[in-house]
Each structure stands twice: as C-alpha cells, then as structure tokens.
Amino acid sequence: MTAQTTSSGQAVLRQQITGSRRFSNYWWAVVVTLGAGGFLLAGISSYLHVNLLPFSDPTQLVFIPQGLAMGFYGLAGTLFALYLWFTIILDLGGGYNEFNKETGEVKIFRWGFPGKNRRIEVTCKTSDVQAVRVDLREGLNPKRELYLRVKGMRDIPLTRVGQPIPLSQLENQGAELARFLAVPLEGL
Known part of the structure; x- marks a missing residue:
C-alpha cells in the first residue's frame, strides 16, 4: 500500500x-510442466521403442496399458501446465x-x-x-x-x-x- x-x-x-504472478504459481507451473513432460515422453518412448528420457528406460514398458496410461497422464498434465502458464501470463x-x-x-x-x-x-x-x-x-x-x-x-x-x-x-x-x-x- x-x-x-x-x-x-x-x-x-x-x-x-x-494476481496470479506469485512465486507459488511459478513454482507449480514449472513442477507440473516437468512432470507432465516426463510422463508424455515415457508414453511416447514405450510406443516408439526409442529412449527419449536420459534418466530411465521407458522402452521396457508395454505400450498397452502402461505406456498408454503414461501418455494420458502426460497429456492431462501438459494441458494443466498450459492453463497455469496462461493464467500467469494474463496476470489474472x-x-x-x-x-x-x-x-x-x-x-x-x-x-x-x-x-x-x-x-x-x-x-x-x-x-x-x-x-x-x-x-x-x-x-x-x-x-x-x-x-x-x-x-x-x-x-x-x-x-x-x-x-x-x-x-x-x-x-x-x-x-x-x-x-x-x-x-x-x-x-x-
């Protein structure tokens, strides 16, 4: 004031x-983005049988149901992360x-x-x-x-x-x- x-x-x-440009919102947006990216890359890796993650080997996952579930969680997390970044950019x-x-x-x-x-x-x-x-x-x-x-x-x-x-x-x-x-x- x-x-x-x-x-x-x-x-x-x-x-x-x-508004929404608080440290906590930036923190959660980064955490959700990284987590969703990891899940999405694990799902894609299990489908293509190509390791896209440097810290694990998701090619050993069976695509149905494990890889598919990982991909779904990754997609849902990516959409949520986009929403968080959108609210931060707009400063709601x-x-x-x-x-x-x-x-x-x-x-x-x-x-x-x-x-x-x-x-x-x-x-x-x-x-x-x-x-x-x-x-x-x-x-x-x-x-x-x-x-x-x-x-x-x-x-x-x-x-x-x-x-x-x-x-x-x-x-x-x-x-x-x-x-x-x-x-x-x-x-x-």
Missing part, C-alpha cells in the same frame, strides 16, 4: 494487488485499488480472463463509501479479507485472492484505509 501526496496537500492512496486477479481524495473517486481495477470482461473496473465516489469491513474466518479454510462497503452496491473485495494475509497486516491495512477515507472499520 502506498500513499502519494499531491501538490494541493490532498492524498491519493494506491494499493497494488498481486492482478490490479490495484486507488482512493483519490482530490477527484473524490474510488477505483478498483482487476485483470480477468480474455473477452469482453477482461478489464474489471469498479468506480464510485468516496462520499458513497460507508465503511471498511474486515471478514475473518479461521479454521480449515481460513478467510481474511477486506471489503469496501458502498451505498447501493455489494461489498467490494479489496484484498488479493489466495493465501490469507497475516492478521496484523490485515488490521493495519484496514485501519489505514478507514483513517484515509474517514469511515468506520467494521468486523474487528
């Missing part, structure tokens, strides 16, 4: 939101939250899937903001999110999707935003 002060003394608060869920006191506008922007809704943009007036709401749910599937409560609209999510952020960081972000917008902080 970064605050910028304009020349007139009023501030603009801009929060960058990390990435964007920013901008709170501008000078123009009196709040702008929430996120990148989505290709199509007519690729650019997801929500704007409203700062005077319509009623509160900043914190949603906390602990347990097996914890949820720690910030929402913007706006008059005449559904609550707008402000935090990134994925791994829950630490409670102290969530409280600090919520308090800073509520102070900046001069609205109450709900849910704590």
